[in-house]
Amino acid sequence: MIVFLAKDKLPALLSELNEMLEVVAPVRIGNDTAFATWVGQPIDFEKNPQISPTEFLLPQREVLFKYIQHSGRYVFEEVEPKSKLILGMRPCDLNAVKVLDKIFGTEPFDKLYFRRRRSAILAVLNCSKPEETCFCSHLGAGPECIDGFDLLFTELDSGYLIESGSSVGMLILKEHSDLFQEVKSVYLAEKNERISKAKETLNSRPNLSKDKIMGALETADWESMGNNCLSCGGCTFVCPICHCFNILDLGVPDGERLRCRDSCILSGFSRMAGGVNPRKSAGERIRNWYFDKFQFIPENTGLLGCVGCGRCISVCLASMDRWSLKVPR
């Protein structure tokens, strides 16, 4: 099913959806754009936010369970996540969700992740405005979304084309049919034009295919990369696929066991209680990060661990040339 929504009707659609679900959308906060719970703020589809919407599937901090001491023993309580509609997720991030689904779906199945994942409706936005650091088309992760979405938005001059990709998506389109208009063939032509324009922009950039990156990994000088790296972990916190986490307790005698995002770039990540650290130097840690994305995740899941969203490039404090792996001197 495919419909057309005029630009001025978007808030109306969202507030109708907001009655049933929590709507998450890219909204303007100060001079920046970020994914946040929508409560009427203006939507901003211009920029791809620095923190990816996978944040709402694997939050920075989530409660695994609460423990309550009760006559010498403990009672555990779980917290049920709310249903969400994530609007404006770009194809790169949708591909990242596919990788996370595989990682958390392999035995043993991570129930907590899938409780969030199952209750999330993904309304993807075809990418017509790639950021300066993007290279998704070289890794086959964008700019056009083919499958895996519930709803697919394409921004046009006067409104949005909305396609359904699942039964949930179809139901939403049918339920709110009074807001939509019929699709004219000029709209479809405009969609194709916008996407091919985005593809052109991306393809004109230096080729960063998997083979090229793998070749660079083989010959990289990890030690000088490590000397250059500030070990801030920024690249891992913005990466939509990075999913390392820590488990910690808060509160005595009653409290919460939390799952918090962690970063393999931080020096204490692999340090054991006795003080032995298998990945002591920053170089070893960066090497592990790259090999995880381009070798280990593909070996374990069959999908590439990088979607070319370019966030790690734009966030890097040391301005490392992350993909040619050359260190500025």
Next chain:
Amino acid sequence: MSDYIPMQAEIIDIDIESSNTYLISLKILEDIDFCYRPGQFVMVSVFGLGECPISITSSPTRKTLQLCVRRAGRITNGIMDCLVGDIIGIRGPCGNGFPLEIMKKNIIIAGGGSGFATLRSLVNYIVDQRSKFGNVAVAYGARTRRDLYFMQEYKGWQQAGVDVGITVDIGDESWKGDIGLVTSLIDKFKLPQGSAAICGPPIMINAVATKLMDRGFDHSDIFVSLERHMKCGVGKCEHCMIGPYHACKDGPVFSYDKVKKLL
């Protein structure tokens, strides 16, 4: 129930193995049949402090679940500060354990330092089913005599027909046994080719494995139990990555040919 919710277990006994190591016996308070294999581990929770991986020290052939805990950090301190009757959390068993179905009948077990705790499970498993195994030898090295674990059990193992060699790095006048590295003990055993189970610091694992390969052991018959920082215990959190493997899910026991280059 979420996989991250632990079972509750009551501490029913605490033995002091060395100045900083206790052997803790547990009774699981949940109505389940807790089955495990030698070489597996559990995630132990002290509520309010967190969770850490501790290898199972008892053999599945015996009734009581035992964990050997050494004071090393925040959570192990918390476990050791517990008293008999206190409740802790147990999640698991995690990991693969020693692949007894593919291991040969003749087995050499080599442990260094606190790494010997996980091997005690295997030794007692073999002792309890002695007829299923051939020649079995145990080589164990610790820093000093005071750091040796399970001293009261060596005699029983020898009586069951297991060769036992013990060595310390630093001897004193009270120590009448061997002084030196675990590798020197291996020369003493007249063990025919078979499988090996090793746990200890990487440098010791490499030395022992090299020595065994010189004696004709195949590198795929040498099984090493590796130690890594772990958080989730189910292969998701990436703390314990060793190359493409997760030590908590694909390990902690690996055949030496898989991890030789990664140690």
